[in-house]
Amino acid sequence: MTSVAPAPYLTAGAPRSRLARARRQIGIIGAYFAQFLKMRMAYRADFLVDLAANLFAIGIQLATLSVLFSKVPSLRGWSFEQVLFIYGFSLLPLGLFNLISVNLYGFASHYIADGHLDRVLLRPVNPLAQVLCESFNISGLNEMILGCGIMIWAGLALGLRPVVLDMVLLLVLVPAAASIYTAVFLSLAAVSFWHEDRLGLAPPVYNVIRFARYPLTIYGYGVRLILTFVLPFAWVAYMPSLWYIGGAELRRWALATPLVALLVAALAYGVWRAGLRRYASTGS
Amino acid sequence: MNERIPTVAAVGAAAGGGPAAAVLAPWRRDRRGSLRLYLSFVRLAFLKFLAFRLRYYTGVVSYTIFVAGHAYLYRALFASRPEPLADVRIGGLELAEMITYVAIAWIGRSFTFNNIDRTLSHQIQQGEIAMQLIKPFHVQTVMMFEAAGEAAFRLLLFTLPIMVVVVPVFGIGGPPHSYLIGWTLLSFVLALVINSQLNFLIGCLAFYLKNIDGVIRAKHISLDFLSGVLIPFSFFPAWFQTVVAWLPFQGLTYVPVTIYLGKRLGADLYSAVLVQAAWAVGLFLVGRWLWARAVRAVTLQGG
Numbered sequence: 190m191t192s193v194a195p196a197p198y199l200t201a202g203a204p205r206s207r208l209a210r211a212r213r214q215i216g217i218i219g220a221y222f223a224q225f226l227k228m229r230m231a232y233r234a235d236f237l238v239d240l241a242a243n244l245f246a247i248g249i250q251l252a253t254l255s256v257l258f259s260k261v262p263s264l265r266g267w268s269f270e271q272v273l274f275i276y277g278f279s280l281l282p283l284g285l286f287n288l289i290s291v292n293l294y295g296f297a298s299h300y301i302a303d304g305h306l307d308r309v310l311l312r313p314v315n316p317l318a319q320v321l322c323e324s325f326n327i328s329g330l331n332e333m334i335l336g337c338g339i340m341i342w343a344g345l346a347l348g349l350r351p352v353v354l355d356m357v358l359l360l361v362l363v364p365a366a367a368s369i370y371t372a373v374f375l376s377l378a379a380v381s382f383w384h385e386d387r388l389g390l391a392p393p394v395y396n397v398i399r400f401a402r403y404p405l406t407i408y409g410y411g412v413r414l415i416l417t418f419v420l421p422f423a424w425v426a427y428m429p430s431l432w433y434i435g436g437a438e439l440r441r442w443a444l445a446t447p448l449v450a451l452l453v454a455a456l457a458y459g460v461w462r463a464g465l466r467r468y469a470s471t472g473s
Numbered sequence: 474m475n476e477r478i479p480t481v482a483a484v485g486a487a488a489g490g491g492p493a494a495a496v497l498a499p500w501r502r503d504r505r506g507s508l509r510l511y512l513s514f515v516r517l518a519f520l521k522f523l524a525f526r527l528r529y530y531t532g533v534v535s536y537t538i539f540v541a542g543h544a545y546l547y548r549a550l551f552a553s554r555p556e557p558l559a560d561v562r563i564g565g566l567e568l569a570e571m572i573t574y575v576a577i578a579w580i581g582r583s584f585t586f587n588n589i590d591r592t593l594s595h596q597i598q599q600g601e602i603a604m605q606l607i608k609p610f611h612v613q614t615v616m617m618f619e620a621a622g623e624a625a626f627r628l629l630l631f632t633l634p635i636m637v638v639v640v641p642v643f644g645i646g647g648p649p650h651s652y653l654i655g656w657t658l659l660s661f662v663l664a665l666v667i668n669s670q671l672n673f674l675i676g677c678l679a680f681y682l683k684n685i686d687g688v689i690r691a692k693h694i695s696l697d698f699l700s701g702v703l704i705p706f707s708f709f710p711a712w713f714q715t716v717v718a719w720l721p722f723q724g725l726t727y728v729p730v731t732i733y734l735g736k737r738l739g740a741d742l743y744s745a746v747l748v749q750a751a752w753a754v755g756l757f758l759v760g761r762w763l764w765a766r767a768v769r770a771v772t773l774q775g776g
Contacts (some may be wrong), residue, residue: 238687246694256708257546260563261553346683393535400542412541416526 195471217314222322248469249333250402267404270441274343278433279426280336280365283398284329286374292324293374294391297381300362305472317375322374345426349433349466362429362443365450369424372450372457379457394420401426424449479544487556502609510610511618518622529631536579536635537642543575543703546641550563550566564707569646570734572703576645577657577730578702584632584726585665590692593676594685597771606768612758613673620669649735654740660729663749670756677760721756724749734737 243335254276292299300306300320309319344351377390401422405413416423424446433441502510554561558568558608593616596602605612639645648654664674677690679685697703697735700720706714706727717723728745731737 238684239690242687242691242694242717245691245763249694249698253703256704257550258710261550264553312770396535397538397542400538400546403546408545410697412538412545415538447487 265407270343270345270346275430277336277339278430279402280332281363285367288329288371289321291326292350293378296378343392365447372453375456375458379461379464514618515622518619519626522626533634540579545572578726586667589672590675596680597679613755648733657733664725666753672758677763677767700725721752
């Protein structure tokens with residue numbers, strides 16, 4: 190704490206080995222992350238307002254669900270508690286995603302139109318890692334906590350008895366689902382390398398997420414196909430939740446989630462790299 | 474009143490006999506000049522939005538998905554009732570009316586939506602508002618006319634394309650009486666004014682708060698709920714309906730859509746539109762008042 194000398198990974202000179210380079214990258218990313226964490230903490234009022242908005246959003250969602258279910262005993266065979274479980278689950282990957290990648294929404298405006306990508310590209314760290322770390326947003330945490338609470342409540346109401354495998358699988362499914370979110374919004378952000386527009390494509394797509402919170406079977410085949418293959422939001426909540434609430438027949442679908450995540454992430458990173466190669470600064 | 478020749482009052486050289494300083498006497502625009510000035514903002518806003526078309530093409534897709542998603546949700550809801558589908562009434566609506574409700578609600582929202590709050594807070598945070606303040610117009614009025622230009626753009630290049638897709642796909646029928654189309658349009662224009670005024674008020678908060686992103690988020694979340702775009706108020710318990718009847722937000726979606734559905738006729742119709750108009754005027758006056766106070770609190774960042 191008292192030392193003012195720079196940490197060893199920050200000192201100049203290109204390390205030779207691959208391992209050393211990777212360690213250096215990770216070290217720099219860590220320092221980067223800590224710096225932006227401090228920046229975020231400087232705006233405590235923002236954080237509180239954001240927390241309030243989050244609580245509010247979740248409260249409204251719960252109110253919507255309970256109003257709809259006050260009219261019917263079940264929704265196409267899905268009980269209130271099952272739908273609630275899917276909703277609770279959906280908040281975990283969403284919170285994880287919001288923790289690191291909120292900047293992807295503003296990418297077109299902040300990084301391309303305002304030219305901040307120039308600064309990113311001049312630094313010796315993976316540009317994507319920089320963009321993601323710069324957008325660290327701690328309010329994702331409260332979504333995750335609330336999501337856990339809703340899931341536990343719904344799980345108790347459903348009489349679920351989770352075993353160790355279920356818990357371990359949760360640690361795989363949630364990050365996988367979060368990387369699907371990230372991949373979708375990364376590809377949308379990358380589109381702005383070709384088509385410059387301040388708002389970008391993210392806001393309308395973000396609105397589609399709300400339909401991923403209902404059991405996929407309430408939709409017609411067209412919507413099911415879109416949510417499964419085009420905008421793969423079926424995989425961020427419904428499919429992985431099936432492991433817990435889907436019964437013996439449906440639950441194995443959940444296991445495909447990590448594969449879908451890998452595929453979508455690889456595609457998105459490809460689009461991002463292609464976009465980055467054709468980036469020409471605004472020059473301002 | 475109609476005189477607009479700026480008279481130049483030459484102030485004679487004071488002590489020292491330096492060059493005569495010219496002072497412009499205060500001058501007035503006449504009504505026509507004002508109108509021309511403000512109308513030019515309608516045109517400019519229209520042209521500005523014309524430059525950003527991609528987001529609207531995708532918006533058409535996403536609004537269609539919105540309508541489709543909610544239509545499926547409500548279809549599932551109606552189908553989950555024990556009685557035969559044709560007999561199901563929820564919140565006083567049958568399934569076909571419910572699908573129409575969803576479609577008209579989102580079609581209307583595509584027209585009334587704008588980002589005045591974000592634009593205004595951006596101008597305040599970036600200090601650009603200083604340039605607006607020294608110009609001879611009222612920022613609130615300018616923003617209203619810009620909202621009109623944006624709405625005209627939205628109507629032609631956003632709302633109409635959405636209608637072209639949504640109306641045939643979901644088989645949306647007309648209102649029970651054809652004269653209700655006119656009333657629905659009037660009601661949506663009032664909804665546009667109410668929405669713009671609300672957004673202006675929210676944007677003014679940026680004079681007091683450094684960052685209003687959270688507030689804007691909370692606004693979007695609560696408006697989707699309190700305007701009735703997600704669920705018709707008639708689904709809710711009576712106490713909730715009483716509360717929202719006293720709020721301006723019902724004028725954004727619930728009032729125009731229930732007019733379209735023919736749920737408000739005669740005196741009910743007139744009073745609903747009148748209440749909307751009263752909110753439009755009331756919110757405008759609150760905006761004038763808040764603006765006058767807020768500009769005194771302005772602290773411009775550097776520059």
